């Protein structure tokens with residue numbers, strides 16, 4: 001299953017994504033998108049692709065089979081994301 | 090020699106006054122770094138050495154991650170120490186630079202790295218490392234090039250991707266991850282970024298081994314750690330304590346609190362507030378995590394009765410907001426909104442509306458930046474609201490207290506945070 005990610009550096013709060021995928025994306029107090037923790041379903045995938053394509057600054061990305069944040073290089077999924085991208089033992 | 094297992098201090102052996110430990114004294118105190126270091130990663134793992142830059146990540150696992158990548162790695166020593174309440178990394182570089190250099194060379198040997206870059210943020214630290222490097226005899230390790238680089242860019246320069254950017258000649262701004270530095274860091278190489286104290290500890294483990302290391306400290310928090318004490322303590326500065334010793338013991342070593350204690354800030358500006366009961370807590374990342382706290386880079390700040398937790402928190406969040414890179418919407422807007430609310434609480438009269446949104450904003454900004462700065466600010470505010478609730482309610486009802494009008498707490502400590510080993 002694909003996974004949505006927002007690049008917070010590129011995002012400038014156009015807000016298109018929340019309009020195109022309200023099932024998983026909402027806007028915070030300042031107009032920046034927040035991703036729902038709920039994973040995408042197969043039915044939503046096409047909408048998610050459309051939302052990603054609509055972002056004028058390419059800040060929303062749909063990653064296929066991407067590694068979850070905080071997955072360590074040897075493949076074990078940890079409990080806690082650290083700043084270095086490694087997971088605690 | 091301090092080979093004796095329970096001798097203290099370890100890192101700060103020979104550190105006193107203004108003169109740094111030179112190479113000859115360094116060898117007398119610690120002995121030479123062994124020429125070959127077989128099984129060092131294993132020793133570091135068994136020693137249980139964790140990073141001292143704030144995250145407390147196991148050092149051996151980071152080494153493994155870097156060594157598992159393709160390409161010749163680079164070793165970076167993070168001694169930028171932008172945290173206002175921390176003074177330990179500067180102290181290490183200016184007073185016992187050879188330990189830091191040895192630790193970085195040991196890591197380079199394990200990784201097959203040919204390059205060590207020491208990133209410092211003061212001219213004094215750069216000069217100290219330069220003269221230390223000049224004292225070292227040319228030997229086998231000369232195949233590793235050690236350099237020291239001055240990095241400016243404030244608090245963010247210490248964040249590892251921002252540090253890589255700064256060392257590459259760009260502005261010290263965090264980058265989107267992945268790739269993480271251990272995958273693609275300086276010049277695109279797998280890069281080990283660790284804190285100066287972490288390397289200094291590793292230098293001792295490389296000499297004396299894991300069981301020597303564990304002879305001090307607790308099973309959960311083995312060895313020693315450097316703690317910077319500030320605020321209402323008689324002798325603010327850096328001390329070395331055995332892992333798991335109580336905060337009360339650390340305060341005592343610094344001459345005790347100089348005022349009745351109102352609270353304790355652990356871990357620094359991105360740390361956790363606690364009440365006076367924290368005096369019995371143990372100084373160890375595991376022990377503190379179990380209580381929802383953190384040691385961060387080894388910071389204990391005492392809020393005395395003349396200080397104000399609302400004022401100190403407001404000051405810290407405003408400072409973090411000013412230090413933020415301004416790159417990520419939730420961070421820039423969220424920190425500003427939170428700082429404004431806290432500042433409003435310091436004003437006159439009824440402020441009951443001011444902290445209505447604080448908790449929600451804190452959870453709203455967490456994990457939504459490219460770096461962990463907003464997460465730290467949110468943690469600070471959430472913990473302040475939890476452990477000093479009454480003070481916040483008081484301020485909301487009646488406006489700023491006397492301390493809010495004055496200059497006490499974290500704000501003043503920052504100006505005083507001197508180094509007294």
Ligand SMILES: Cc1cc2nc3c(=O)[nH]c(=O)nc-3n(C[C@H](O)[C@H](O)[C@H](O)COP(=O)(O)O)c2cc1C
Pocket residue numbers: 083084139140141142143144145146167168169170171172244245246247248249250282283284285287460461462
């Ligand atoms: C905003 C921010 C500032 C940081 N500043 C420092 C710093 O000044 N020194 C430091 O060693 N680590 C700092 N870090 C943590 C580094 O990103 C990195 O995790 C650390 O250098 C790793 O060293 P360690 O594993 O030895 O702890 C900072 C992190 C963030 C998010």
Ligand code: SF4
Pocket residue numbers: 008245262263412413414415416417418420421457458459460461462463
């Ligand atoms: S989260 Fe804040 S400090 Fe970190 S990169 Fe984004 S704007 Fe800068």
